Amino acid sequence: MREAKRHRRRGVGLIELLVALMICAALLTAVAMAVDASFKAYGVNESQSQLMERARLSMNRMLTYIRCTNQHLPDNDTAQTNFQNGLITQADSIRMMIDSVNGIIFRQSGTALLAVPFKITGATLTEGTPRTMLQGVNAGDFTITFEPQRSAQSIKTGGKYDQLKRASIALTVRAAAKTAVAGEEISNESITLSGSVMPRPNMW
Numbered sequence: 001m002r003e004a005k006r007h008r009r010r011g012v013g014l015i016e017l018l019v020a021l022m023i024c025a026a027l028l029t030a031v032a033m034a035v036d037a038s039f040k041a042y043g044v045n046e047s048q049s050q051l052m053e054r055a056r057l058s059m060n061r062m063l064t065y066i067r068c069t070n071q072h073l074p075d076n077d078t079a080q081t082n083f084q085n086g087l088i089t090q091a092d093s094i095r096m097m098i099d100s101v102n103g104i105i106f107r108q109s110g111t112a113l114l115a116v117p118f119k120i121t122g123a124t125l126t127e128g129t130p131r132t133m134l135q136g137v138n139a140g141d142f143t144i145t146f147e148p149q150r151s152a153q154s155i156k157t158g159g160k161y162d163q164l165k166r167a168s169i170a171l172t173v174r175a176a177a178k179t180a181v182a183g184e185e186i187s188n189e190s191i192t193l194s195g196s197v198m199p200r201p202n203m204w
Contacts, residue, residue, distance in 0.1 A: 051136075052193040057171045058113060058133045060104050062094075063197045070201040071097040072164035074146060075105050084160040085146050092169065094144050101193060108142040111135060113171070134173055141172035141190075149202070168196040 066072060072090035073082050082089040093107035095118075105116040105127070112135050117128040143166040148161035172192040 051173050051175060054134055055171055055193050059171055059193050059195050063195050065096060065104060066167050066197045067200055069096040069098055070199060072199060077109055083146050086148055088147050088160045090143050090145050092142055107138055111138055113137040113142055136174040143170045163198055163202045166196060166198050170194045195197050
């Protein structure tokens with residue numbers, strides 16, 4: 001009887017071992033996928049946060065300049081002509097005067113949003129060294145809608161539309177290799193901001 005009982009005792013068989021290994025492998029795979037998804041989500045959030053911060057800084061800077069300066073015009077001949085004829089027009093640049101001789105231009109160029117200082121001497125406009133405000137701004141990612149109005153002087157003399165009533169800006173920025181932070185290479189999404197501003201000198 002004892003010998004019969006001994007024959008019934010046996011350890012883990014090969015099939016049981018393989019089944020246990022398969023279950024462990026499935027569990028580890030599920031855990032690894034969950035951890036990977038968590039890291040990717042963190043990367044996307046980090047990317048979105050960095051893009052939003054840079055876009056907001058640039059947007060606030062442009063809105064502040066437009067609000068406090070005068071003589072706003074599109075930096076494009078066709079759009080400028082439409083503006084002076086009283087048409088609401090769009091452009092990818094805006095030019096304004098800071099004082100009687102110095103001004104600044106915001107324009108999209110290549111994959112960047114630039115701030116370009118300039119000086120007017122007589123009838124000559126001379127641009128200074130462009131400064132990059134944002135990388136990852138492609139063609140069509142920066143547009144300004146100009147709403148023109150006539151100044152009191154222009155109304156008296158029957159002149160053209162010579163003042164900006166309101167500017168509406170749409171800005172899209174994408175993760176760029178030059179400015180990428182940890183996680184930005186994971187996300188192909190973009191951040192889009194919009195803002196509207198009325199120049200104070202033209203309102204009072």
